[in-house]
Amino acid sequence: MNFLRPGARFLRVQLVTTTRCSVLQTGSRRRASSLSQKPGAAGVRFPGAVDSKFTNSLSFEHPATYPAIPTYQAMGPDGDIIDSSFEIASEEIVLKMYENMVAVSIMDLIMFDAQRQGRLSFYMTSQGEEGTCVGSASALQKDDVIFSQYREAGVFMQRGYTFTDFMSQLFANNLDAGRGRNMPVHYGSAALKIVGPFLPLPSTQIPQAAGAAYALKMQRLTNPNIPARVVACYFGEGAASEGDFHAALNIAATRSCPVIFICRNNGYAISTPTLEQYRGDGIASRGTGYGIDTIRVDGNDIFAVREVTKRARELALKDGGRPVLIEAMSYRISHHSTSDDSFAYRARVEVEDWKRRDNPITRLRKYLEKKGIWNEEKEKEARGRIRKECLKAFAEAEKEKKPPLRSMFEDMYEELTPDLKAQMTELRDIIKKYPDEYDVSEFEGGIDSLSR
């Protein structure tokens, strides 16, 4: 239970540390486990808990025995920096982060309404979580690999995903990398090294991130010219209930993977509040349980998120690599998605209250205004400019043709199988035979793509 002792939160499991650098020596752990008890020792070295001391006081451990893990904050809700020695990023970086948060929120407003108008089938907004995404992404390097869930538009924005990229995906058009196959908000980019998203179950990416991190680590072991890289993996507190989460943290810890697990704890998994999701001290308390360096951070404080991610990255690369867990606290102001009306399960006043009280964008704006580098005029200019850019991409993407029909059969395997070729021909023949029944004009190349 040492892990839970206040102040010993970042304690490392010694065994893991000693074998951390020797990923290829799989036998070392076994040897370490067989250490026997030293004469006169207060503890016994049971292989499963080497530091445990004997006690004659019979008591059960309960989360309430320990204070909740604190939430790191650098900037208060009024935009003031709490600790004057806190090092803030350059003005250029800070303004970029601010604009990116604003850009996400403007895109969210436009696309939410566009969905309501029937122009796309689905959308998910990030309201309240822009800080977590933009702040953490700002602390990563461009070679780092990201595994996203589905509410990380801010990560994409910060990483350089353009409005055209967003809109092409949202409208599933011919420029959409997903070839028109995926639901809206399924962004992903090989160039930006973002794998995802993982919509089916919100947790499938978590163990994959551990494996990817292990790959990066192994690749650097054999080729030191590759820059040291980490994997950052995003998910929600609901996803942390899935077996995937537990498997991921455990395997990442045992294989010392350079992965940063970033949990966006926004209080709700669709309708299910955290009280019905877990009873422990959030998600952070689980990290220490798995022997992982863990921190909880105020997700509305973009400086704190950035700083914590920066430090986590350093830690993740230290001594050959190790996983780190960040739990970013926020409140999901948005509905779960456009398919959800959250007022069916939470009070409107609760949402309004959070919206008014605190959010990452207004907090940073307060800071910027106090610093004298931002004002109403600049705000208006930025919002107008971003909105125009977004709408331009919107209009262009909506006009763009859809990917060729052929794309529905491609990428099942590296090559089209005989079966798929036959099915493609069958579909082409049906469309030709019943031309009144099918409109193929919106697809690039019409029916012809099925014949190539």
Place this chain on the structure above:
Amino acid sequence: MKATTRFGIRSLLAAALPRTKAPYSIIQQRRYSTPPPSAKLNLPTDFSTTPLLAHSSQSALQNPELPQEIRNGTTKRMNLFQSINDALALALAEDESVLLFGEDVAFGGVFRCSMNLAENYGAERVFNTPLSEQGIIGFAIGAAAEGMKAVAEIQFADYVYPAFDQLVNEAAKFRYRDGSEGRHVGGLTVRMPCGGVGHGALYHSQSPESLFTHIPGLRVIMPRSPIQAKGLLLAAIASNDPCVFMEPKALYRAAVEQVPTAAYTLPLSKAEVLKEGKDLTIISYGHPLYTCSAAIAKAEKDLGVSIELIDLRTVYPWDKETVLASVRKTGRCMVVHESMVNAGIGAEVAASIQEDKETFLRLEAPVLRVAGWSIHMPLMYERFNIPDVARVYDMIKNAVEY
């Protein structure tokens, strides 16, 4: 598929301005599956006239499978999610051992199937679970093993895979491995919405029934309508075998009919002949039955043939007898389903038909299939993937003109 021109970029510009009130005035979902205006076959199903639904109380109560006291009773207009809600309410009211749980079930479920049930039957019996499908099904199996009737909801069939181990290695094998100890998890019913709705794409459209029909020990059911859903769900809950109950989510709101108000069950593992015919048998289940019905109407008119339509209802263990008897009569047969054609229900049905000597000798055409292609459900191409009226109609022509 052109964008709605009613709403210009200007209105979006206005929308991008901060606002305090959510713009709920226009709530519509974009359908990627709108038929062209020239279509005569691929028209959307008219659920208000389809012969597959009981539009009057009288036609609902004519159903010979219903017990006499139900046929003397009353009906209520319900859609599919309401009839499932009704079945769940009746099960909870009738039997204290019934439990209902899953993700977001307490507030009514994302498809509203469990509305008001937590309020009426208590938070101890109707509750939210943490987000973990393997946890939900494992928990349900444990509860069933200790004598409860556990009705577990998987939010989308697409999400069931983490629970596959629990279903395949535990639920399906429980009775078999316990042998003469006689314990089983027949109290288990797993509900899951399945199938395409026009915009669900890869992860909200799947219809994985044939993954479960390959597993002996599970009873796999898919209802076509509100009356069927209520009777089959109550039968599944009452059944002493673990049941996988798959609800075509496209029908939740669309399929509306008069449903008997009292509790009743309909037989499991029993197919139903929905329409008699002499020249061709079409076998299907779930949502595509409506497509088949429309194609049959057109083909009978155009080709002067008479077609029999069979709803399998339980896709495993399935009712071979009804199917074989029909095919022996008609000599021609095709199977229609939404999920992928490869190793699907159609393969099993076709193989069973040809290996039955007596039926094989009566065949006048190969057994044909119309099903989803061997791909995942792609967003923009869903209407080219799910069997439509034109494809079924064309295959009818192939069968009768063979």
